Amino acid sequence: xxxxxxxxxPSHHFHFCFFSSSSSKFSITTTTQLSLKYPHKNRxxxxxxxxxxxxxxxxxxxxxxxxxxxxxxxxxxxVNLGLQLFSKGRVKDALxxxxxxxxxxxxxxxxxxxxxxxxxxxxxxGEGKKAAECLRTALKEYNLKFGTILNDPDLxxxxxxxxxxELQEEARLGGEDIGYSFRxxxxxxSEVQAPFRGVRRFFYVAFxxxxxxxxxxxxxxxxxxxxxxxxxxxxxxxxGNAAINVVGIVVLVALLFWDNKxxxxxxxxxxxxxxxxxxxxxxxxxxIVELVQLRDTVRPVILAGKKETVSLAxxxxxxxxxxxxxxxxxxxxxxxxxxSETKLEKKGFGLSQKAVASLPSIGExxxxxxxSIIAKSKLKSEIRFKAEVVSPAEWxxxxxxxxxxxGVTPGExxxxxxxLDGRVRRSGKGMxxxxxxxxxxxxxxxxxxxxxx
Numbered sequence: 472x473x474x475x476x477x478x479x480x481p482s483h484h485f486h487f488c489f490f491s492s493s494s495s496k497f498s499i500t501t502t503t504q505l506s507l508k509y510p511h512k513n514r515x516x517x518x519x520x521x522x523x524x525x526x527x528x529x530x531x532x533x534x535x536x537x538x539x540x541x542x543x544x545x546x547x548x549x550v551n552l553g554l555q556l557f558s559k560g561r562v563k564d565a566l567x568x569x570x571x572x573x574x575x576x577x578x579x580x581x582x583x584x585x586x587x588x589x590x591x592x593x594x595x596x597g598e599g600k601k602a603a604e605c606l607r608t609a610l611k612e613y614n615l616k617f618g619t620i621l622n623d624p625d626l627x628x629x630x631x632x633x634x635x636x637e638l639q640e641e642a643r644l645g646g647e648d649i650g651y652s653f654r655x656x657x658x659x660x661s662e663v664q665a666p667f668r669g670v671r672r673f674f675y676v677a678f679x680x681x682x683x684x685x686x687x688x689x690x691x692x693x694x695x696x697x698x699x700x701x702x703x704x705x706x707x708x709x710x711g712n713a714a715i716n717v718v719g720i721v722v723l724v725a726l727l728f729w730d731n732k733x734x735x736x737x738x739x740x741x742x743x744x745x746x747x748x749x750x751x752x753x754x755x756x757x758x759i760v761e762l763v764q765l766r767d768t769v770r771p772v773i774l775a776g777k778k779e780t781v782s783l784a785x786x787x788x789x790x791x792x793x794x795x796x797x798x799x800x801x802x803x804x805x806x807x808x809x810x811s812e813t814k815l816e817k818k819g820f821g822l823s824q825k826a827v828a829s830l831p832s833i834g835e836x837x838x839x840x841x842x843s844i845i846a847k848s849k850l851k852s853e854i855r856f857k858a859e860v861v862s863p864a865e866w867x868x869x870x871x872x873x874x875x876x877x878g879v880t881p882g883e884x885x886x887x888x889x890x891l892d893g894r895v896r897r898s899g900k901g902m903x904x905x906x907x908x909x910x911x912x913x914x915x916x917x918x919x920x921x922x923x924x
Contacts, residue, residue, distance in 0.1 A: 545575055547572075553569045556568060557591070565588070570589070579613050582612075583615055589602075594628055599629060603635070607638065614652065622761075628862075631864035631865050636868070657741050657742060682723070739876065743876070749761055753860070755855040762893065763893060770912060771888075774802060781804045796856060798915065800856075802858070804860075886901070888908070
């Protein structure tokens with residue numbers, strides 16, 4: 472038995488072809504192609520070819536062998552072909568293949584891949600509404616994780632569009648049109664951050680029920696007290712009890728609604744924090760990282776505003792450079808209306824291979840991704856005093872959403888200081904007072920900094 476394997480490794484798509492030969496005749500008996508395609512994982516395609524021949528006799532018998540017909544297209548093969556076209560930048564042809572896959576009775580995994588990659592194609596063409604509809608279908612019917620959408624560099628242009636904001640808000644609220652998976656994930660994070668909310672709600676509901684039952688029995692007594700007569704209860708005491716019950720119900724219901732409102736605000740903030748964690752930065756060593764990769768390592772200070780204002784703030788920061796570095800400060804300037812994206816080498820879609828390699832595995836869970844970061848010490852050595860934003864439109868959209876949540880007019884000059892754990896520490900209008908920030912932020916070696924991680 473002679474086993475031979477050949478492998479070619481193009482950009483994120485692997486092909487393996489296996490041949491086995493054992494007799495005097497060469498013929499392709501089976502050809503099966505399997506694509507393990509989850510949105511923007513490494514694409515793996517396997518092509519199995521079984522043959523029975525010896526190299527000496529295959530050529531002499533090839534003329535008499537029957538001609539192998541073209542294999543019938545399947546949803547899987549169309550998705551694979553679409554991915555090949557996708558990687559070469561042939562967007563229109565890739566869309567045709569993904570549409571064809573959806574007409575060939577795809578299984579759920581194939582359908583998810585087809586809809587998701589259709590969305591990537593539409594995003595590349597600037598067709599935000601079509602991309603949103605494809606993603607909405609994949610989320611609702613095929614269990615696509617919303618975190619994948621947040622993390623995929625091929626959807627960077629889509630995330631800067633209003634359609635993405637609408638889709639994200641729908642996913643946060645949950646519903647039949649988009650599913651509940653994203654909201655469920657947010658609520659799990661919310662419960663970790665506010666572990667006693669459930670206990671409070673239990674007591675609210677229990678006391679409301681108790682007050683309601685008491686009121687139910689008090690009202691007939693109050694009626695009898697008003698009517699008077701022998702054996703009638705004291706009207707003052709009965710009216711007082713009824714009033715206490717009613718006021719208690721009103722207060723408890725108000726507290727319950729207030730708690731629900733706070734939860735929705737917290738879910739919205741967690742959603743923004745999740746979006747922020749996926750935003751990319753270009754370090755001084757030309758390495759692209761997501762903000763989540765810098766957790767526990769730096770305190771990013773985002774300076775957003777007009778070019779002149781931000782430049783002045785950066786120059787002022789240079790005066791305190793040494794002390795700010797001791798506190799882990801990393802300056803992230805964002806210029807309003809800056810349309811020039813960081814130039815990245817592309818082959819069809821997404822970031823360059825070097826850039827992709829620097830990112831965590833796409834599609835992993837929000838907390839698991841932070842555990843997958845390697846070579847932390849090397850990353851620390853690459854961090855300097857300043858980093859440049861990649862995809863400025865995404866950064867602008869996030870900052871303006873944060874401004875709206877804090878009652879600030881979108882587009883004003885602002886600064887945002889992040890904690891070591893990646894959450895927002897505080898923000899303010901204008902540019903920061905660096906001397907005040909030095910007093911506020913503890914050095915990285917301090918106990919308070921360790922508690923902040």
